[in-house]
Amino acid sequence: MRRFPEPISNLVATFARLPGVGPKTALRYVYYLLKQPKADLDVMARALVQLGERIRVCSVCFTYTEQEVCDICQDPKRNRAQICVVEESRDISTIESTNVYTGLYHVLGGNLNPIEGMIPDTIRIRELKEKLELDNHHRNNPSPLPHLPRGSNHALPLQTHPAPWTLAYTPSTRVTRGGNIGICRRGNLGRCDEGKETGVRGIV
Numbered sequence: 001m002r003r004f005p006e007p008i009s010n011l012v013a014t015f016a017r018l019p020g021v022g023p024k025t026a027l028r029y030v031y032y033l034l035k036q037p038k039a040d041l042d043v044m045a046r047a048l049v050q051l052g053e054r055i056r057v058c059s060v061c062f063t064y065t066e067q068e069v070c071d072i073c074q075d076p077k078r079n080r081a082q083i084c085v086v087e088e089s090r091d092i093s094t095i096e097s098t099n100v101y102t103g104l105y106h107v108l109g110g111n112l113n114p115i116e117g118m119i120p121d122t123i124r125i126r127e128l129k130e131k132l133e134l135d136n137h138h139r140n141n142p143s144p145l146p147h148l149p150r151g152s153n154h155a156l157p158l159q160t161h162p163a164p165w166t167l168a169y170t171p172s173t174r175v176t177r178g179g180n181i182g183i184c185r186r187g188n189l190g191r192c193d194e195g196k197e198t199g200v201r202g203i204v
Contacts, residue, residue, distance in 0.1 A: 008034075062107040062124055063089040072105065079103040085128065087111055106131065 004012070008030055015026035033041060057063070058070040065071070072078060072092070082103025086092060089107050110123040120126060 061105045062109060062127070063092055063105060077102070083128075083131070 011030050012026045015029050058065045060073040079102045085106045108123040110118050
């Protein structure tokens with residue numbers, strides 16, 4: 001096997017850690033970068049450094065932000081009687097693009113899958129329970145969870161936990177379990193919020 005200079009080998013190994021990127025694709029990326037002006041590489045390097053230095057996780061909803069608490073959680077105009085549970089931080093931008101949902105969010109940070117080691121303690125289900133238990137509105141006004149897809153793995157830890165809420169499910173014609181929220185029609189996402197004034201909903 002051909003031996004590459006150490007900087008090339010190191011970057012190939014780094015790219016190969018990305019989802020869906022194998023060694024051949026990683027090597028192709030590296031050779032592409034080698035053809036770019038050094039100034040462009042410097043810009044990319046600085047962007048990566050800033051990503052690590054400036055981006056943190058919101059202490060309230062666990063989305064990515066530059067602040068201790070993200071803009072949505074700080075916004076006094078948001079409906080604090082609603083919490084939308086999403087799998088990943090990127091799902092928030094998709095929902096926000098509908099200009100329909102005005103509540104808060106809770107980012108689980110993964111999909112519940114015990115086979116792959118993704119259990120309730122590794123995603124943020126415990127934090128969601130604690131958030132609801134400490135929230136005066138949900139403690140004094142038991143509310144449904146109107147948007148957990150039927151059959152969702154995420155519903156089970158909430159069903160088995162004694163807490164002042166019940167579960168309801170999103171019809172499968174809207175956002176199905178395992179579906180890519182990024183390619184859902186805005187109208188479908190918008191209809192998921194119709195008629196829901198309080199509670200916690202999940203698109204996970």
